Amino acid sequence: MKTLVIQSAPDNRYRWVTDCLLGVEAWSKDHGFAYQLFDDSFFEVLPDWYRQKLKGRGPILADLARLLHIRAALDAGADRVIWCDADTLIIDESWQPSVTAHSRFGEEHWLQRDKSGRLEIRRQPHNAFMIFLQASPVLDFLIHTIESMIARVDPDHIAPQMVGPKLLKVLHNLAQFDLEPEAGASSPLLLKAIRQDNAEIVKFFLKRSGHLPKCLNLCASLIEEADLDIEDIRHKITLLL
Numbered sequence: 001m002k003t004l005v006i007q008s009a010p011d012n013r014y015r016w017v018t019d020c021l022l023g024v025e026a027w028s029k030d031h032g033f034a035y036q037l038f039d040d041s042f043f044e045v046l047p048d049w050y051r052q053k054l055k056g057r058g059p060i061l062a063d064l065a066r067l068l069h070i071r072a073a074l075d076a077g078a079d080r081v082i083w084c085d086a087d088t089l090i091i092d093e094s095w096q097p098s099v100t101a102h103s104r105f106g107e108e109h110w111l112q113r114d115k116s117g118r119l120e121i122r123r124q125p126h127n128a129f130m131i132f133l134q135a136s137p138v139l140d141f142l143i144h145t146i147e148s149m150i151a152r153v154d155p156d157h158i159a160p161q162m163v164g165p166k167l168l169k170v171l172h173n174l175a176q177f178d179l180e181p182e183a184g185a186s187s188p189l190l191l192k193a194i195r196q197d198n199a200e201i202v203k204f205f206l207k208r209s210g211h212l213p214k215c216l217n218l219c220a221s222l223i224e225e226a227d228l229d230i231e232d233i234r235h236k237i238t239l240l241l
Contacts, residue, residue: 003031004078006069008038008062009086016228017220020089023230027090033082038069045069050147053155059221063127063164064146070132071139085128087220089230091237095214097131097180103138104131104178105168106217108185109209111193111201119201121208125168128217129183138177142167184213188222194236202240212240 005028009021021037028035043051043061045068054061070081082097097104106129110122132139146163159166171177186194193201206212216237218228 001079002077003033003080003082004073005033005035005082005084006038006066006073007036007084007086007088008042008066008069010040013086014220014226014228016226016230017086019230020087020218023090024084024088027093030093031096034078036073042069045072047147050150053150054158057158059160060150060158060163064143064150066127066130067139067143067146070130071143074132074134074136074139080131080133083127083130084215085217087218088128089216089218089234090214091212091216091234092214095182097183100131100133100178100180102133102136104180105129105172106183106185106215107179107181108187108217109181109205110185111187111190111205113189119204121205123209124165125172125177125179126165126185126217127168128185128219129180129215131180138175145171181211182214183217184215185217185219188219191218191223191233194233194240197236206240212237 005024007021007024009017025035025037043065046061046065050064051061066083070083073081105125105127108124108126110124112120112122114120145167149163149167150158153162168177189201190205192198193205
């Protein structure tokens with residue numbers, strides 16, 4: 001099976017994001033996967049009307065662009081395409097995604113506090129990690145749905161993640177997508193607990209989620225830190241596995 005891993009990142013990025021990219025590239029090559037990294041040209045695949053309506057809304061532009069690039073790669077002959085966000089940390093280099101029939105999304109165990117301050121975890125799909133095969137009936141449907149939603153929405157009322165994780169969550173409740181729990185996403189609360197060796201919070205996460213992921217999206221847009229030491233984070237997570 002010919003597998004291609006796709007990522008994208010601007011030239012102006014944090015050093016730790018570059019370290020994450022290099023980790024995914026090395027992981028890809030170790031498993032015999034082809035690898036492709038896009039710069040800002042990544043958005044050129046989008047329809048002109050879509051870019052104009054969402055000017056300056058990078059994350060929402062990326063929600064569709066990644067799907068269009070995946071479809072183009074499948075059309076060009078790839079049997080399987082894996083998408084990883086640029087801020088994805090490979091924790092276990094020997095890990096490979098589970099076999100899927102046609103489509104798979106990452107599964108986050110989102111650690112947060114409820115209104116009363118108690119810890120809670122919400123399990124839901126995310127699009128920082130996705131796999132699509134040639135046989136996928138989901139890919140074209142997602143592209144169609146996103147384009148239809150953005151074409152009709154008032155540009156002044158476009159919520160963050162509207163056509164990304166929020167859309168996947170709604171559709172998952174209806175369609176029950178195939179999810180990859182080992183490709184997770186870290187909330188700021190979980191990342192802080194890991195970095196600070198907060199055993200109480202980490203133990204709560206492990207008990208409720210059942211495990212720590214082998215591949216973890218660090219959610220750069222929520223933490224906005226320039227000096228993350230990803231090797232230290234990887235080491236601390238590895239000790240918990």
